[in-house]
Amino acid sequence: MGVVAIEDVLFPGIDVRVTEVHAAVEGVVVEAAACGRPPDCPSCGCPGRRVHSRYRRRLAERPVAGRPFVISLRVRRFFCERAGCRRRTIVEQVPDLSERYRRHSAGLRQWMRSIATFVGGRPGQRLCQSLQFPTGRTHLLGLLTAPPVPERAPRVLGVDEFAFRKGWRYGTVLVDVEAARVADVLPDRDAATFISWLHGHPGAEAICRDRATAYSTAIHEAAPDAQEVADRWHLLHNLSAAVEKTCHQHRPCLRKQADVERETAPRKIINPLPPPTLPPSKMAVRTVDRYSDIHRLLGEGCSISAIPRRLHLDRKTVRRFRDTELDTLLASSRMGRPKGVLEPYTSYITERFTEGVTSRPTDLYREIRERGYRGSDQPVRSYVAGLRTGTVEPARGAVPRPGKITK
Numbered sequence: 001m002g003v004v005a006i007e008d009v010l011f012p013g014i015d016v017r018v019t020e021v022h023a024a025v026e027g028v029v030v031e032a033a034a035c036g037r038p039p040d041c042p043s044c045g046c047p048g049r050r051v052h053s054r055y056r057r058r059l060a061e062r063p064v065a066g067r068p069f070v071i072s073l074r075v076r077r078f079f080c081e082r083a084g085c086r087r088r089t090i091v092e093q094v095p096d097l098s099e100r101y102r103r104h105s106a107g108l109r110q111w112m113r114s115i116a117t118f119v120g121g122r123p124g125q126r127l128c129q130s131l132q133f134p135t136g137r138t139h140l141l142g143l144l145t146a147p148p149v150p151e152r153a154p155r156v157l158g159v160d161e162f163a164f165r166k167g168w169r170y171g172t173v174l175v176d177v178e179a180a181r182v183a184d185v186l187p188d189r190d191a192a193t194f195i196s197w198l199h200g201h202p203g204a205e206a207i208c209r210d211r212a213t214a215y216s217t218a219i220h221e222a223a224p225d226a227q228e229v230a231d232r233w234h235l236l237h238n239l240s241a242a243v244e245k246t247c248h249q250h251r252p253c254l255r256k257q258a259d260v261e262r263e264t265a266p267r268k269i270i271n272p273l274p275p276p277t278l279p280p281s282k283m284a285v286r287t288v289d290r291y292s293d294i295h296r297l298l299g300e301g302c303s304i305s306a307i308p309r310r311l312h313l314d315r316k317t318v319r320r321f322r323d324t325e326l327d328t329l330l331a332s333s334r335m336g337r338p339k340g341v342l343e344p345y346t347s348y349i350t351e352r353f354t355e356g357v358t359s360r361p362t363d364l365y366r367e368i369r370e371r372g373y374r375g376s377d378q379p380v381r382s383y384v385a386g387l388r389t390g391t392v393e394p395a396r397g398a399v400p401r402p403g404k405i406t407k
């Protein structure tokens with residue numbers, strides 16, 4: 001290992017030269033001098049050449065070995081030599097270390113900002129104290145300033161709503177899609193607010209949005225030349241919602257077809273299943289009650305908006321009970337149906353069992369393992385035992401769930 005310069009340890013990648021390190025009452029003090037390229041004048045851009053003066057400033061840095069760390073930094077002041085520039089001298093800043101007017105190094109400020117973000121004001125103040133860089137809570141909270149909002153809209157602007165509090169109050173987040181950065185946040189999701197933002201921040205060439213009409217109205221009015229893009233997430237989300245709805249509506253057809261296929265398939269049943277003796281579950285009883293209540297009220301001429309209020313139900317639930325047959329509702333509420341890892345294999349097991357190929361749980365367990373089953377043999381044993389006694393629901397023709405088809 002070669003010798004490492006102290007600058008590389010304390011200030012990696014930063015243009016300073018360390019002249020002295022000493023321990024003082026206040027902690028470890030490092031005397032350092034800026035040695036980077038002279039700065040450009042912030043007013044006219046002219047590079048500084050002639051040194052006007054030098055002076056020292058003190059910067060608190062992140063602690064070293066558990067002790068406070070102070071940099072006594074010597075910086076230069078340069079003349080601005082451009083005739084007519086209102087600025088006479090330029091003070092140099094050390095990139096990634098010093099900032100104008102700051103008494104903390106850039107790295108320490110970043111630490112404090114993280115502490116303020118994750119811990120908050122008063123607890124943050126105590127944490128900073130114990131980590132050897134004491135500061136006040138107002139200073140910490142003052143570090144939590146939002147980045148400035150750009151004057152022009154980003155070239156590709158993303159717009160979407162978000163919830164301050166779900167179901168209660170919503171806002172709008174505007175994103176610079178190319179930079180993957182939030183550009184601004186609006187207090188609501190109204191078209192008027194977005195319109196005035198677009199007027200104040202021109203320049204968006206493409207705007208990605210969901211299908212909310214408020215945003216498309218705003219775009220038509222305030223940025224008619226921008227190309228509108230339905231964003232990928234919402235496109236897929238809407239597509240999958242439509243597919244799932246269709247599958248739900250056609251589930252009885254799939255079921256019927258699967259049953260027909262099963263019955264017409266030439267196969268002999270050696271182990272007939274006993275008639276199911278499933279005890280009526282609480283869920284099933286509730287389903288029947290709910291079904292009859294809803295249909296009674298419908299028969300009495302109650303409207304679809306009055307029933308949810310009277311029965312304290314969700315409007316969606318009432319619609320589902322109105323549009324679905326009782327059998328289907330019961331099937332989806334029935335207990336005794338294996339959940340989880342075994343479910344994809346129950347129709348295979350039922351088939352093997354009823355055809356009398358084998359009814360030994362050990363064989364069936366081995367066979368479904370070969371087909372990808374990763375669970376233990378216990379669910380297989382209890383399912384087969386249930387088939388024998390009629391206490392589980394035998395799997396009917398395998399009809400995938402709508403959610404599965406949609407995926």
Ligand SMILES: [Zn+2]
Nearest residue numbers: 041044080085
């Ligand atoms: Zn100048």
